[in-house]
Amino acid sequence: MTETIVVAVDGPAGSGKSSVSKAAARRLGWAYLDTGAAYRALSWYVVERQVDPTDAAAVIDALPDFDYRIGTDPATSHVYVGDTDVTEAIRTPEVTAVVSAIARVPEVRAFLTGLFRGIIRKTDRDGIVVEGRDITTVVCPDAPVRILLTADEAVRMARRSAELAGHSAAHVGEALRRRDEADARVVDFMNAADGVTTVDSTDLDFDQTVDAVIQVVQKAAHV
Numbered sequence: 001m002t003e004t005i006v007v008a009v010d011g012p013a014g015s016g017k018s019s020v021s022k023a024a025a026r027r028l029g030w031a032y033l034d035t036g037a038a039y040r041a042l043s044w045y046v047v048e049r050q051v052d053p054t055d056a057a058a059v060i061d062a063l064p065d066f067d068y069r070i071g072t073d074p075a076t077s078h079v080y081v082g083d084t085d086v087t088e089a090i091r092t093p094e095v096t097a098v099v100s101a102i103a104r105v106p107e108v109r110a111f112l113t114g115l116f117r118g119i120i121r122k123t124d125r126d127g128i129v130v131e132g133r134d135i136t137t138v139v140c141p142d143a144p145v146r147i148l149l150t151a152d153e154a155v156r157m158a159r160r161s162a163e164l165a166g167h168s169a170a171h172v173g174e175a176l177r178r179r180d181e182a183d184a185r186v187v188d189f190m191n192a193a194d195g196v197t198t199v200d201s202t203d204l205d206f207d208q209t210v211d212a213v214i215q216v217v218q219k220a221a222h223v
């Protein structure tokens with residue numbers, strides 16, 4: 001049996017990790033794993049249980065009952081906690097506002113890293129594109145393809161605020177900047193680690209960015 005090719009993608013908020021990784025996986029006919037969805041789903045779960053997200057001990061206590069599932073088909077990836085489909089709920093500003101507090105707890109990171117590696121091991125496709133903040137450095141440091149997807153902060157802010165009609169651009173931009181600042185205290189996703197290829201999409205449109213990612217995959221993995 002041939003080994004699944006893992007494409008590890010990291011980057012700051014709004015850099016296009018999920019949309020570009022998903023599109024690249026679709027074009028390659030490979031699986032896709034959004035790791036941020038698990039941090040978001042755990043945040044949703046903690047808030048549902050009325051646990052204080054800043055109380056690390058209480059968050060750790062919630063982990064054994066956190067029954068998480070995510071699909072890895074890039075065409076239809078839904079997220080479940082128990083029987084509840086939380087695909088939409090985990091994208092609300094309320095969840096986004098608390099996710100960094102959850103993600104900074106080392107026990108949470110170790111728990112979710114184990115979960116991600118289990119999902120990757122079970123992939124039945126030739127490859128899987130896995131995106132997040134610490135995939136190139138912690139979750140899959142030995143992946144044959146490792147990419148840092150980035151873009152200037154002003155460009156990322158503009159792309160994110162274009163998605164969120166009805167929210168002020170200044171507020172959306174500030175929330176993105178603050179989340180990156182908090183997350184960067186835990187893992188370095190602003191600088192490419194040794195052996196990681198940077199794809200800067202500041203001056204690329206969406207399709208050009210997907211092409212650039214696919215070119216890195218083809219060169220590194222010979223597919």
Ligand SMILES: Nc1ncnc2c1ncn2[C@@H]1O[C@H](COP(=O)(O)OP(=O)(O)OP(=O)(O)O)[C@@H](O)[C@H]1O
Pocket residue numbers: 011012013014015016017018019020036159160163201204205206207209
């Ligand atoms: N090269 C590009 N040109 C124009 N728009 C882009 C480009 N790359 C991504 N986008 C758009 O930018 C927005 C943010 O992308 P996406 O949600 O994939 O980022 P992300 O890195 O996953 O963000 P987060 O970490 O906050 O979830 C989306 O609307 C996406 O379609």
Ligand SMILES: Nc1ccn([C@@H]2O[C@H](COP(=O)(O)O)[C@@H](O)[C@H]2O)c(=O)n1
Pocket residue numbers: 013035036037039040099100103131132133134135179183
């Ligand atoms: N590998 C990862 C992925 C995500 N996080 C945390 O989850 C938050 C949400 O991630 P999105 O990609 O959906 O924006 C993110 O802000 C991080 O706090 C992480 O720590 N490691």
